[in-house]
Amino acid sequence: MDHTAQGILAAIASFFVATLLFTLMLVLCQRGKNRNQQTRTRPNSQLSIPIGESASFDPSLNRVSMPDLIQASRNFSPDLIIGDGSFGLVYRCCLANRTVAVKKLSSDAFQGFREFRAEMETLGKLRHPNIVTILGYCATGWDRILIYEFIENGSLDQWLLDTSSSENDVSASLVPRLPLSWETRLKIIRGVANGLAYMHNLDTPIIHRDIKASNVLLDKEFEAHIADFGLARIIESSHSHVSTQVAGTMGYMPPEYLLGATTATTFGDVYSFGILMLEIATGIRPNLPFKAEEGDCQEMRLAEWARKMVEHNRQMKMLDANISRDGLGEAGVVEFFRIAMSCASDICKERPAMKEVVDLLNGIST
Numbered sequence: 154m155d156h157t158a159q160g161i162l163a164a165i166a167s168f169f170v171a172t173l174l175f176t177l178m179l180v181l182c183q184r185g186k187n188r189n190q191q192t193r194t195r196p197n198s199q200l201s202i203p204i205g206e207s208a209s210f211d212p213s214l215n216r217v218s219m220p221d222l223i224q225a226s227r228n229f230s231p232d233l234i235i236g237d238g239s240f241g242l243v244y245r246c247c248l249a250n251r252t253v254a255v256k257k258l259s260s261d262a263f264q265g266f267r268e269f270r271a272e273m274e275t276l277g278k279l280r281h282p283n284i285v286t287i288l289g290y291c292a293t294g295w296d297r298i299l300i301y302e303f304i305e306n307g308s309l310d311q312w313l314l315d316t317s318s319s320e321n322d323v324s325a326s327l328v329p330r331l332p333l334s335w336e337t338r339l340k341i342i343r344g345v346a347n348g349l350a351y352m353h354n355l356d357t358p359i360i361h362r363d364i365k366a367s368n369v370l371l372d373k374e375f376e377a378h379i380a381d382f383g384l385a386r387i388i389e390s391s392h393s394h395v396s397t398q399v400a401g402t403m404g405y406m407p408p409e410y411l412l413g414a415t416t417a418t419t420f421g422d423v424y425s426f427g428i429l430m431l432e433i434a435t436g437i438r439p440n441l442p443f444k445a446e447e448g449d450c451q452e453m454r455l456a457e458w459a460r461k462m463v464e465h466n467r468q469m470k471m472l473d474a475n476i477s478r479d480g481l482g483e484a485g486v487v488e489f490f491r492i493a494m495s496c497a498s499d500i501c502k503e504r505p506a507m508k509e510v511v512d513l514l515n516g517i518s519t
Contacts, residue, residue, distance in 0.1 A: 214277055215289030215300075221248065222255065222291055222298060229257055236308065236367075240268040240383055245303065253288060254304070258297040268383035269297035275359050275385040283348030285370060285380040301380070305373040308380075309341065310366035313436055313473075332475035337375050338433045339489070343514050344377030345369055349426060350507040353419040358388050360417055364425035365405045366432055386417065404428065404440030404454065408499050423504040427496025431459050434489060436473030456497055463490055485517045 225246040226233055236243035241258040248255075258265035269292070276287045291298040306312070312333055333341075345364070352359045361368075362384040370378045384401070401410060407424035410417070428439045432455065437443065442452035445461075462471050468490045469483055492513050498504050505513070 214273075214287065217248070217289045217291045217298075217300060219291055219293050219296060219298075222246075226255060240265060248300065252303040254301045256299045256301070258299070260295065265295075265297045269299065271385050272299055272382045275387060276382040279352065279359070281348055281351045283344040283377055283379060284351070285378045304370035304378055304380075306371035306375065308367045309369040309371060309377070309433070312371065313366055313432065314438065332473075333375075335472075335476050335481055335486075338476070339514070339517065340375060341369070341371065341377045342430055342433055343511070345379060345426065345429065346507060346511045346514055348377070348379040349422055350511045353422070353507050358419060359385055360388060360419055361385050361422050361425075362417055363401050363405075364422055364429055365402050366429060369429070388417075388419075401425065402440065404438070407501070409501055418501070419507070420501045420504045423496050423507060423510070424498075424501075426507070426510070427493050427498075427504070428456060430489070430493035430496065431455055434473065434486075434493070435459070435471050436475060459490070459497075460494065463494055482518065488513075488517050 223229070225248045226244050229242075229244060233244040233246060234242050235245045235254065241256050244255045244257065246253055246255050258268055269290075272287065273290065276285070280286070285304065286302045287299060288302060289300040291300075312330055349361070349364070352361065361379065361382065363381060364379070368379065368381040370380050372378065401407075401421070405425040405428045407421045410421065431437070432439050435455070437455050437458075439455040442454050443458075444452055445458050459471065462468070466487075468487045469478075471490065472478075472486065492505075492510060496504055496510060
């Protein structure tokens with residue numbers, strides 16, 4: 154056989170072997186993919202995924218079974234949805250003869266597990282009248298569920314602005330939503346300040362990183378309870394936490410985060426708290442631009458508008474139109490906005506600590 158024929162046969166043989174190997178690799182990859190998909194579609198299977206929560210939270214928390222939760226929530230019926238947390242839906246259920254709030258975290262493994270761990274490691278250790286209490290949890294298969302005390306009057310943003318969007322919103326039918334008085338608004342913001350001061354002054358401080366109106370729950374006496382600790386972090390040293398991701402909600406987020414700072418501090422919470430103060434007093438959403446005066450062409454955001462109004466001593470004009478002016482002391486309103494603007498300073502180091510803010514708020518007379 155000449156050299157040309159030998160070369161052709163060798164090439165054919167090489168091509169056949171390469172094709173066979175490639176086909177074999179495709180078959181093996183496809184089998185692995187199918188097996189992975191089958192595993193993911195069995196969320197209630199006995200397969201358990203490590204979540205790293207071992208002894209990193211209060212061991213006294215109740216572990217609730219999935220069958221009990223399915224029965225209590227009528228298989229997580231949409232009719233029982235009362236809220237939408239950062240990474241999951243919240244249901245109003247009756248469990249062991251007690252009304253509770255049940256948050257079913259996102260089926261997305263990374264987001265759901267991260268929020269579960271954050272809430273268990275932070276909220277699971279906190280005991281304060283102005284912080285929502287976690288009662289138990291469920292961790293089975295791919296499911297991560299958190300159980301909290303039920304707070305009767307829903308979230309603060311539902312009272313500042315009617316956010317109910319459907320007849321399935323259970324919380325909308327619980328109580329009539331009347332305008333909040335100035336005294337009640339001041340009581341709410343003092344409660345949030347007390348909760349944050351407690352968190353920031355623990356031996357190992359905790360930062361919330363997502364203080365906003367929808368994360369403040371109101372009980373039947375309109376006491377505030379800080380909720381949703383899915384972005385919270387424990388800060389081991391120097392009162393800061395290094396993060397590779399920007400955390401928070403636009404409008405409430407401190408400017409240093411937007412400028413690329415990777416260190417989250419207690420003073421980030423202080424900024425968000427200052428914006429919340431402005432929202433409570435004005436009834437204006439901080440994350441949406443608006444026209445300050447009728448006929449204005451330029452839109453601005455709440456913090457920018459508030460600075461200009463305070464500079465011109467127009468604090469009384471800033472108040473929500475729903476707040477009664479009868480017997481309302483102007484000095485207290487002016488001091489309220491002074492504290493708010495101090496907390497919402499663009500310069501991190503100029504913001505007061507929450508412990509100081511509590512004292513300042515307690516000095517405002519109603």
